Amino acid sequence: MSQHQPADSRLSDGALMVLFANGDPGAARVLTERLLPRALGHAARVLGDRAEAEDVAQEAMMRLWRAARDWRQDGEAAPATWLYRVVANLCVDRLRRRGRTxxxxxxxxxxxxxxxxxxxxxxxxxxxxxxxxxxxxxxxxxxxxxxxxxxxxxxxxxxxxxxxxxxxxxxxxxxxxxxxxxxxxxxxxxxxxxx
Amino acid sequence: MTIERDDAALEAALAAARGRTIPPDDLVARVLADAARVQAEQMAAAPAPRRAGWVQGLVAGMGGWRAVSGVSLAGVAGLAMGFAAPDLVDAWSGGQIWALSGGAGTMPEIGALWDGAWEEFGDV
The missing domain is CATH 1.10.10.10 (Winged helix-like DNA-binding domain superfamily/Winged helix DNA-binding domain)
Structure with a gap:
């Protein structure tokens, strides 16, 4: 028997973050369905390299999971905005490491x-x-x-x-x-x- | 006219790029595996509820810290009254304290206690 109810796809991203932190096994899937395409799309357009974009998107999502424990629904930016910021910064790091644009x-x-x-x-x-x-x-x-x-x-x-x-x-x-x-x-x- | 055509070309390109990016299945699987690992770590690291020690148990049995504070305050107040006005306390008892103490009253003679101790243990 599961200790938690499965995540409701109608919940906000912030509520899903809290559910994830509380151990809900379905929250990660719904958040991934919503946010991964956006992270990947942004990284792909900025980096111009699909493989690198996938690495960036995975890394950004990993940081999202790690941030869930301390996530506050009332005080934080929306998870999507937060994720875009992480993706943007990771892309900047990659572009600077490349040394070319x-x-x-x-x-x-x-x-x-x-x-x-x-x-x-x-x-x-x-x-x-x-x-x-x-x-x-x-x-x-x-x-x-x-x-x-x-x-x-x-x-x-x-x-x-x-x-x-x-x-x-x-x-x-x-x-x-x-x-x-x-x-x-x-x-x-x-x-x-x-x- | 050229500017309009350029704008149309740009808008067409932007619209084409707006299509939803579909992550490949293996990337989704990696992301979900990361999520499961992080979630397991965080659940394992969550502090377990602490077991109460014997002091907490005793305090709880007495009705909590507030009750313990009340009992302590009453005790200190009684002691202070006994020191400050021993005769009054004896009078409240109807002379019972005097009678039961064999005439020592509520305030034994401190000097007598001291002398008694020396008689008990002798000179050292």
Whole structure:
């Protein structure tokens, strides 16, 4: 007989963290289903390397588990925000260790599960072009653009993740998006937009 | 027009990238294995409830520290009253203390006790 009720998938991430700390065996599964794709997606876009992104996502999730014991629902950031911050910092560490910011051609970064072979190829080309353009951005701009325009987070959330002000986020995302647009302008063919 | 097309191209690329990233099964398995290991460690490290010692048991039997404090206070108050006004205490007892003590009353002569001790053990 289990000592705990299985985790309810309708619970908030914070409540699941508390359940995890109390030994609930189902909480980890629900949190993994919710948060791992986001951690992996962000790391993959910023690092441009799927294998490295998986390492970062696993490490970030490990830190999440370790943080559960002292997690306070009322005082902590949302687990997703906390996790994005850890992923962002781990990515910075990796990029600095690499000593370069050029893109890695990784075909695995193409979107998962796009329907139809042709549309899948077009979408893969678009994503490959975007990844190349993203990799040309300075690290902070890249993080901000990915969080804002791909992960869909709000500016205050991004400010909390990157530990900067909201105005700085607005500036980073605006400059980043302009730079992305400029980098992609010469690749309209790859993106399926012929003049 | 070119700017609009560039924006459209960028938006299309961003939209394509917004697709949910699906973690591979082996990564999910590794993450869940990490979670199980950390959870087991944390549950094992959680402090077990401490067993109460004999002092705690005695105090609990008397009604807790508050009751023990009350008993102590009453004792100290009685002692203080006996020292401060022994005749009054004897009067409250209706002279019983005087009678039972063989005329020694509530306050024995300290000097007499001292002399008695020397007589008992002799000069050293």
């Amino acid at each position: 050029d893109p890695l051609d990784d075909p695995d970064l193409a979107a998962d599960g796009a329907p139809g072979v042709v549309s899948q190829m077009v979408e893969a080309d678009r994503i490959a072009a975007l990844d190349a353009a993203l990799a040309s951005l300075p690290e902070r701009q890249r993080q901000a653009v990915v969080l804002r325009h791909i992960e869909g987070l709000s500016n205050p959330e991004i400010a909390a993740i990157l530990d900067i002000g909201v105005e700085a986020v607005e500036s980073l995302t605006a400059r980043g998006k302009r730079a992305l647009g400029a980098a992609l302008a010469g690749r309209k063919e790859a993106l399926g937009y012929d003049d």
